[in-house]
Amino acid sequence: MLDVRDLSVSYGTIRAVRGITFTVGKGELVSLLGANGAGKSSTIKAIAGALKTSGGAVTLEGRDITSANPEQVIRAGLATVPETRDVFPDLTVAENLMLGAYIHRRDHAGNRENLDRLHTLFPRLAERAAQAAGTLSGGEQQMLVIARALMARPSVLLLDEPSLGLAPAIVERIFEMIETLKKSGLTILLVEQNVNQALAVADRAYVMRLGAIVASGTADEIRSTSDLSAHYLGG
Amino acid sequence: MAFAIQFVIDVLSLGGAYALMALGLVIIYGILRLVNFAYGELIMVAGYTMFLTSGSGLPWLLMAVLAVVMAIVFGILTDYVAFRPVRAKSVTAVLITSFAFSNLLQNAALLFISPRPRNVPLPDIFSQTVSIGGAITPVRNLITIAASIVLLAAVAFLMRKTTLGIAMRAAATNFTMARMLGVPANLIISSAFALSGFLAGVVGLLWIGRIGTVVPGVGLEPLLVAFIATVIGGMRSLPGAVVGGFLLALIDTTLNYTLSQDLLKFRDAFTFSLVILILLWRPEGLIKGPASGQRT
Amino acid sequence: MKHSYLTALILIAVIAVIAVGSQMIGIRLYDRIATNLLISLVLVIGLQTFMGNSGLLSFAHIGFMGLGAYTSAVLTIPAQMKGMALPDLYEFMKVVEISPLLAMLAAGVVAALVAAVVAYPLMRLSDAAAVITSFALLVVLYTVMNNWSALTNGPRTLFGLPKTTEMPIAAIVAAVVVVVALAFKESRTGKLLRASREDEVAAAALGANIPHLRWRAFILAAFIAGIGGALWGHFITSFAPKAFYLKETFLIITMLVIGGANTVTGAVAGTVLITVAYEGLRGTEATLNAASSGSGQVIGLTEIVLALAMIAVMIVRPGGLFPNREIGHILTRSRRKKEKTA
Numbered sequence: 087m088l089d090v091r092d093l094s095v096s097y098g099t100i101r102a103v104r105g106i107t108f109t110v111g112k113g114e115l116v117s118l119l120g121a122n123g124a125g126k127s128s129t130i131k132a133i134a135g136a137l138k139t140s141g142g143a144v145t146l147e148g149r150d151i152t153s154a155n156p157e158q159v160i161r162a163g164l165a166t167v168p169e170t171r172d173v174f175p176d177l178t179v180a181e182n183l184m185l186g187a188y189i190h191r192r193d194h195a196g197n198r199e200n201l202d203r204l205h206t207l208f209p210r211l212a213e214r215a216a217q218a219a220g221t222l223s224g225g226e227q228q229m230l231v232i233a234r235a236l237m238a239r240p241s242v243l244l245l246d247e248p249s250l251g252l253a254p255a256i257v258e259r260i261f262e263m264i265e266t267l268k269k270s271g272l273t274i275l276l277v278e279q280n281v282n283q284a285l286a287v288a289d290r291a292y293v294m295r296l297g298a299i300v301a302s303g304t305a306d307e308i309r310s311t312s313d314l315s316a317h318y319l320g321g
Numbered sequence: 322m323a324f325a326i327q328f329v330i331d332v333l334s335l336g337g338a339y340a341l342m343a344l345g346l347v348i349i350y351g352i353l354r355l356v357n358f359a360y361g362e363l364i365m366v367a368g369y370t371m372f373l374t375s376g377s378g379l380p381w382l383l384m385a386v387l388a389v390v391m392a393i394v395f396g397i398l399t400d401y402v403a404f405r406p407v408r409a410k411s412v413t414a415v416l417i418t419s420f421a422f423s424n425l426l427q428n429a430a431l432l433f434i435s436p437r438p439r440n441v442p443l444p445d446i447f448s449q450t451v452s453i454g455g456a457i458t459p460v461r462n463l464i465t466i467a468a469s470i471v472l473l474a475a476v477a478f479l480m481r482k483t484t485l486g487i488a489m490r491a492a493a494t495n496f497t498m499a500r501m502l503g504v505p506a507n508l509i510i511s512s513a514f515a516l517s518g519f520l521a522g523v524v525g526l527l528w529i530g531r532i533g534t535v536v537p538g539v540g541l542e543p544l545l546v547a548f549i550a551t552v553i554g555g556m557r558s559l560p561g562a563v564v565g566g567f568l569l570a571l572i573d574t575t576l577n578y579t580l581s582q583d584l585l586k587f588r589d590a591f592t593f594s595l596v597i598l599i600l601l602w603r604p605e606g607l608i609k610g611p612a613s614g615q616r617t
Numbered sequence: 618m619k620h621s622y623l624t625a626l627i628l629i630a631v632i633a634v635i636a637v638g639s640q641m642i643g644i645r646l647y648d649r650i651a652t653n654l655l656i657s658l659v660l661v662i663g664l665q666t667f668m669g670n671s672g673l674l675s676f677a678h679i680g681f682m683g684l685g686a687y688t689s690a691v692l693t694i695p696a697q698m699k700g701m702a703l704p705d706l707y708e709f710m711k712v713v714e715i716s717p718l719l720a721m722l723a724a725g726v727v728a729a730l731v732a733a734v735v736a737y738p739l740m741r742l743s744d745a746a747a748v749i750t751s752f753a754l755l756v757v758l759y760t761v762m763n764n765w766s767a768l769t770n771g772p773r774t775l776f777g778l779p780k781t782t783e784m785p786i787a788a789i790v791a792a793v794v795v796v797v798a799l800a801f802k803e804s805r806t807g808k809l810l811r812a813s814r815e816d817e818v819a820a821a822a823l824g825a826n827i828p829h830l831r832w833r834a835f836i837l838a839a840f841i842a843g844i845g846g847a848l849w850g851h852f853i854t855s856f857a858p859k860a861f862y863l864k865e866t867f868l869i870i871t872m873l874v875i876g877g878a879n880t881v882t883g884a885v886a887g888t889v890l891i892t893v894a895y896e897g898l899r900g901t902e903a904t905l906n907a908a909s910s911g912s913g914q915v916i917g918l919t920e921i922v923l924a925l926a927m928i929a930v931m932i933v934r935p936g937g938l939f940p941n942r943e944i945g946h947i948l949t950r951s952r953r954k955k956e957k958t959a
Contacts (some may be wrong), residue, residue, distance in 0.1 A: 136497050156500035165501075172498040174491040181487050189503035191484050238503065356745050406932040413674050414935045416748060417874055418928050424867050424923035428917030436916060537917075541863070545756060548749055556745055590760040593753040601738045606748045 087112045087273050088133075088164070088242050095128045095140035102128040104297040105142060110242065115264070115274045117284040117305070120294035123138065126277045127169055129294075130246045134166040135159040146242065161189055165240035169247040169277075173227045173234075175220025179211055179299035182219050182230055186237030197237070204233045232263070242273045249280045261287055283286050323455035326497070330453070332574045334462035337469025338527050339568030342543045342565060344551035345520035347562040350551070351493045352513045358419045359399050361540025362426035363518050367392040367525030368441055368535030369434060375442040386441065389522030395426070396518020400510055421529070425539075428539040438534035447530050465527045472523060473563060476516075480559065485512060493557065495606075508520060551595045555606030564608065621799050623945030628795045628885050632658070635889070636788035648784060654892040656789035656849045658885060661872045662791075662798045663841030665884040668874050671831045672814040673743065676751045676816035676866055680758030681839040683861030684731055685846025687762060687769050692720040693851070694777045702777040705767040710893055717781040722826040728843025729836050736835045740828040755866065762858040769858060776855035782848050790848055790886065798881045799943070806833050864920075868895075871923050875930050877937030882944040887937065891923065898922055 088110040095103040103125040103294060110116040120126050131137035133144050135156040141153045146162050154162065173181055189195045205212040208229045214222065217301070219230060228248055235321055245264070249257040257280070265287050278284035285291060285305045293301040293308065301311060342364075349357045351396070370388040375386070403418040447461045479487035485508075492499040492509045500506050521543075529535055530545060546569065554565025576588055599607060632655065640652035666676045694702050696714050715723075739750050762773050801807045811821035812832045819826065850856065868891070876887020900920035905915040912930075930937060 098375060113515065134501055136501060155505050155506075157505050160503040168498070168501070172495050174494050174498070176494060177487060177491060181491075183503050184484070185488060185491055185499070185504065188484070188488065234502070350745060354745070356748055359813070372746075402928065406928075407935065408929070410935045412744065413672070414931045416674055417870065420867065420870070421924040421927040421931075425921055428620075428920035431917030432915065432921065436914075548752065552746075552749060566804045585759060586764040590757045591765075593757045593760070596753045597739065597750050600742060600746050600750050604742055 087114070089143075089145045089146060090129075090133065091143045092143075093132060093144065094140045094225075095125070095137060095168075096133045096140040097270065101140075102297055106292075106294070106297075106299045106315070108292050108299060108302070110273055110275050110297035111201070112273055113268075113271050114289050115268045115276060115287060116286035117291040118275060118277045118294060119279070119281055119284060119291055119308075121279065124294040125297040126294055127246055128297075130166065130168070130275075130277055132242055133159070133164070133196070134244060136166075136168075148253065160240070164244065165235035165238045166244040167231050167235050167246060167248065169250055171224070171227050171231055171250075173230050173275065175218065177219055178216055179219055179230060180215040182234050183211070183237050186234035189238055190304055194320070200237060200239060201222040206262065208233050224252055225259070228256075228260060230264075236267075240272075242275065244275050244277070246277045248276075248278065249278065249283065257283065271317075285289055293295065326454045327456040327458065328578070330456065330458050330462055330466070330572065334433075334465040334469075334474050335453040336570030336575060337465050337473075338524055338565035338566075339546050339550050339570050340563040341469055341472060341520050341524045341527075342547040342561060343554065343562035344473075345517040345524065346544075346547040346553075347551050347554075347557065347559055348489075348517050348520075350512050350558065351557040352489060352496070353408070353510060354403065355415050356406055357517070358416070358544070359403060359423040359426060360517065361542075361544030362423050362519060362527060363395050363399075363521035363540070364543050365426065365430060365535065365537065365540040366395045367522045368369030368529045368539055369439070369530070371441040371526070372439040372535055375440070381442060381474045385526055388526060389519060392525060393515050393518035396514040396521065397511055399518075400514040404514075405510070416484065426481045427537045427540070434537075436537060438536045441529050441535050442531060443530055443533060443604060452588060461527075461530050464530075466521065468527060471536045472520070473493055476520075479516075487515060500521075545593075549596050552599055552606055555608030558606070558608045561606060562610035620943065620945035620949045621803055624882060624943040624947065624958035625799050627944050627948075628799075628882065629768070629792045631889070632788055632791050632795070632883060636656060636784055637776065638783065642680050650892070652782065652784050652852060654785050654888060655784070655791045656782070656845060656852060657869065657872065658791045658888045659764065659794050659845035660842060660943035661785075661850060661869050661876075661883045661888045662881060663792050663845060664869055665872050665878060665881060666798050666801050666841065667831075667834045667838035669879045669881075669884070670802065670834050671812040671813075673747050673831065674751070674870075675835070675838070677750070677754040677758065678842050678869065679861045679866045680755045680762075681728040681732060682865075683758060683858065684728045684839075685721075685843030686850035686856060686861070687775075687846075688724040688727040689717065689720040689847035689850050690775055690778050691716050691768055692723055693779055695779070698777040702775060703770055704936065705770075709766055715853055717779060717847075721844055721851075724847035725840040725843040728846070730842035732839030733832070733836050736839075737832055737950055740831040742834065748910070753802060753919050755862070758795045759858060759862050774855050774857045778850050778854045780851060780854050782852035787848060788850070790844065794844075795881060797837075797841070798884070801834070801837060802881065806830050808850075823901075854891060867920070869922075871927050872925060873937075875937055877939035877941075879936065879941050880939040880943050882942075883937050883939035886939060890938075894923070894926070895919060906944070 087288060091107050092105045093103055094101065094105050101267050102270050106129065118126050118129065128137060132139045135158065139152055143150060143153065146164055149162055151159055151162050183201060190197055209231055210226055211230060219227065222230060248260050253261065264276065265273065268287065276284055276288060288305045289302050291308045292299050301308060346357060346360050351353050369387040370391040373386055374384045374387055399422060403422040404415060407414045407418050449460045450457050451460050479492055488499060488504045489509055489512060492504065524543060529539065550565035550569045551562055553568050554563065555561030570590065580588065635651050635654060639647045648684050660682055664675065667675055674715040691710060692713055692715050696712055696786060699706055735754065762769050769775060809820055809823065809825040813825055813830065814826045820827065872891040873884055875891060876885065877883025900916050902915045
């Protein structure tokens with residue numbers, strides 16, 4: 087589904103991502119783990135088209151999206167939820183969701199149906215539809231950005247640290263929701279520092295350190311690797 | 322009573338024009354973080370289009386439409402000449418190119434038309450006066466008020482109710498995120514410049530309608546007005562720009578009626594000192610703009 | 618550090634070549650152009666001390682040049698002429714008449730003082746707010762010059778300044794300003810200021826109070842602008858406030874930006890290049906005007922070409938001709954490279 091081959095990202099002379107290779111199969115939930123500064127977010131941004139790659143290739147369902155810009159990437163079927171939880175604070179919840187469906191803006195019936203489905207998944211967002219997104223709590227904002235990404239009806243969803251800075255109870259709910267999405271057949275790449283929780287929902291995982299992939303395997307294999315915490319903590 | 326009516330009409334007509342000027346500037350700054358120095362020249366372009374078509378025998382309304390269209394065209398041209406090629410570079414680079422483009426247009430008018438004022442055709446109604454409750458007022462002031470109400474309502478509708486408008490507001494707070502949802506960057510940028518040009522074009526008609534002539538430097542005063550109104554109203558808030566425009570008109574009109582002739586000469590110095598003070602007190606302007614924001 | 622001396626030496630040599638060269642040719646026009654160039658050099662380098670180190674664009678610079686020109690005018694116009702040149706001048710100032718050299722210093726001091734008072738609070742601002750306030754400051758200064766008739770003769774031309782600016786004086790001032798600008802760049806203030814552009818947090822950690830550093834640079838720039846204004850005033854001997862407004866602002870910003878705002882070398886290169894281009898284009902305009910006598914004037918062509926050049930430079934080489942290294946630095950580096958390969 088999503089194939090990343092020898093991907094490199096540089097900021098000036100600093101190489102943040104050094105030729106990493108990984109794949110996400112159809113319907114799979116793959117987790118990308120690693121400490122702060124391991125290069126996870128740079129990888130996500132590069133795939134999403136928000137950051138220039140300095141080498142390698144990204145293909146989505148056989149289509150090369152390596153040098154695509156962000157608006158082309160979403161049209162190709164890959165939606166990204168950045169770690170910065172970027173709601174448009176001055177826009178209402180409904181307007182935020184409406185922009186999520188920008189690429190389907192002519193298909194009113196399809197959008198309404200999709201919105202109804204998301205409102206059952208996130209009843210909070212239905213209640214607050216007319217409220218400015220900036221007034222939502224952190225957890226609600228996280229739900230909003232995920233729902234907004236789903237309004238684009240993507241075939242692959244990139245989730246960058248959805249649990250960042252949220253209270254444990256809310257993190258729990260977010261992961262429940264990720265599991266629901268996975269069961270619905272959505273292909274997901276989940277970037278996390280929260281190793282245990284990520285491995286609990288993931289089929290497979292890759293561990294990144296200093297811009298390179300240092301371990302990979304099924305969730306169980308990764309969990310049983312003894313030096314995981316060393317990698318995770320950044321050694 | 323007559324004086325009160327006179328005063329209100331003065332403030333509203335001046336304020337309407339100011340508000341439109343400020344709005345056209347803020348649309349570009351809010352979304353693209355560009356202080357567009359070439360904004361005043363769009364007003365100049367509208368004026369010269371009127372002058373150049375004046376001998377054509379076209380009905381006035383058609384000439385006016387043409388003038389607005391030309392302002393839009395030059396607005397979009399600003400994007401391609403001064404903004405797009407350097408937008409990935411530094412803030413200073415973008416400022417300098419827009420300043421250079423402003424000089425380019427002004428001097429092109431000097432070279433190809435004339436440094437001397439040129440008459441702009443105006444319909445008779447612009448020079449008529451009407452008496453309202455004892456106050457004699459030019460009809461063009463009432464036209465300005467009506468035009469600004471219609472345009473402000475139209476812009477509000479565009480920004481609140483249409484997908485394009487909502488996408489533009491989204492891009493103003495987070496350009497990259499808007500793109501990640503599939504909103505094309507180029508569409509937003511071109512729309513912003515086109516809308517800015519449209520407002521400048523209409524303002525051009527109203528503004529030049531007050532003077533009756535156009536000169537290469539005609540855009541400077543509207544640019545300065547837009548600067549001040551924007552600063553008063555908040556650098557990045559569209560409603561703020563409108564409020565700022567009306568507030569500035571209130572200040573200006575009041576100073577006009579109260580200041581002695583000797584001090585009136587220093588009016589610009591007063592208002593600009595006020596701008597500096599306001600920015601010191603609140604660098605974001607009196608009314609806060611959207612919460613976050615980054616350059617494209 | 619050593620290459621700074623080399624840079625100073627080279628740039629002063631350039632000034633000397635311009636000064637001596639134009640004298641040797643012996644054409645009055647060239648003498649005028651060269652003197653004008655040297656005065657522009659003073660102004661552009663003055664702007665460079667602020668813009669090059671702080672990274673902020675200032676539109677107000679020409680306003681301070683105006684302050685300098687008017688200060689020097691009021692102090693030097695002979696007492697018997699003052700009745701005519703400045704009819705509304707305050708009584709006690711009518712008798713003042715000091716030497717132009719002293720007046721030039723006073724011009725710098727007045728500009729610096731005004732800058733110190735006005736700019737202190739402004740230096741906190743950055744981005745659009747900084748640009749708009751500096752623009753606003755230019756308008757304020759211009760409005761004041763245009764209307765304070767007692768001191769400036771209002772929007773009318775002020776005349777009667779003694780013509781004391783000759784080529785050698787302009788050359789000496791320009792040379793001194795080059796040295797001052799280079800020294801300021803290498804000073805602790807200059808270095809911290811430039812470091813703060815790269816990384817505000819790190820510079821603050823080094824103990825840099827950025828607004829205060831910018832303030833110092835701004836005062837120095839205004840001082841140099843004031844000197845430049847006086848120098849120009851005594852060269853042109855009569856002028857009006859509109860000489861200190863947008864057109865001239867555009868010109869010096871063009872010079873600095875095309876040459877490279879970050880380096881003194883860039884300021885010098887840009888001034889020389891643009892002056893030559895400007896005079897060449899002006900000549901072309903004059904020829905065209907002579908050829909098409911009567912059928913409309915050719916004006917604005919020069920500015921159009923400069924504006925296009927400026928946009929082109931911004932697109933192709935946004936740092937200008939000398940974006941970050943001074944000429945001395947470039948030469949020592951290339952020599953070292955050669956030694957290595959040898």
